[in-house]
Amino acid sequence: MELRDIETFLVLADELHFGRTAQRLHVTTARVSQAIKQQERRIGGLLFDRSTRTVRLTPLGEQLRDDLRPVHAGLLKSVERARRAAQGITGTLRVGMIPFNTYDLRPFWDTFRRRHPQWSLQVRRASFVDPFAALRTGEHDILVAWLPVNEPDLTVGPVLFGDQRILAVSTDHELARRPSVSLEMLADFPNGTGQRLPDYWEDAYLPFHSPRGHTIERGAFVTNSDELIHLVALGETVQVFPVHVTDHWAMPDVRWLPITDLPRLNYALVWRTETETEIIRAMAQVVNDLCPLLR
Secondary structure, three states: OOOOHHHHHHHHHHHHHHHHHHHHOOOOOOHHHHHHHHHHHHHOOOOOEEEEEEEEEEHHHHHHHHHHHHHHHHHHHHHHHHHHHHHOOOOEEEEEEEEOOOOOHHHHHHHHHHHHEEEEEEEEEOOOOOOOOOHOOOOOOEEEEEEEOOOOOOOEHHHEEEEOOEEEOOOHHHHHOOOOEEEEHHOOOEEEOOEEEEEEEHHHHHHOOOOOOOOOOOOOOOOOOHHHHHHHHOOOOOEEEEHHHHHHHOOOEEEEEOOOOOOOEEEEEEEEEEHHHHHHHHHHHHHHHHHHOOO
C-alpha cells in the first residue's frame, strides 16, 4: 500500500462514512470508494461491509486497521523528521505545564524560538496526576512545577515566576461572604483533592495542618482540574489555586478569596538529571536571562 492508500483506509475505518471520509481527505466520494475496492482486490477480501445505510469494518478490516495504525504513525513521524531536517530543525523541546498561564509565559517561549530556530518547542498541559511521570517516561523534557521539588533523579532549574494563592468557593458557600480567608479557616471544610502527589510537594501547595495544628482535610480524588472546579461550583469542596487561574477561568458560580497567610508559590523548570541536554540548558538560559527583565 502507498501512504495515501493507508490514510484513506484508516480515515474510513474511523469515520465509517464515505462522504465524511472524502471531506477529510479533500477528494471525491468516488475516489474513496475506488481506493478501497483496489485495496480489497489486492488483499483478496472485503475490508468493509457496506449497505445503503451503514458501513462497518469486517474482521479482516479490523485486523488491518489495528496493524496499520502504528505503522502509519511511524511513517508520519519519519516524514516529519525528514521535513524538519531539510529545514535545519534538528530537535524538539517538549515542555509540560503544571500552571495554567501558558500565555503569560510567552516571552520565554518566543525568546527561545527566536534564539534557536534550529529547534522547535512544544508546550503542553501536564497531567494532574503524578506529573513527574511524564519526565521519567520521556514524554516531557522539562516540567514547569511549583517548588520545592525534592526528587533524587530530578534537577531543579531557574524560577520562572511566583504567585499568591487564592481560595475557590461556590457563591453560596458560607465563606463566600468574606473578603478573605486565613489558612486556619480551611481546617473547617473539605479541601484539596487527594491527588496522590508526594507528601512534601502537596504540603508545600496546601499544608496538611493549620497554624494551630488542626488537620486540613483532603477531599475526593479527581484526575483533572475541570472536574475539580466543577466540584467547587457545586459546593462539595473548597480549593486552593494560584491566583493566575482567575485570568483563565470565568466562573459565575465560583468566588475567589485571597488567603492572607500563605506565601507566594514559586514555579521553576525541572528536568531529569540524566537526560539534561544542550536544548534543555538553552531554555534554562533563556529563563535566567529574562527573569530579571520581567520583574
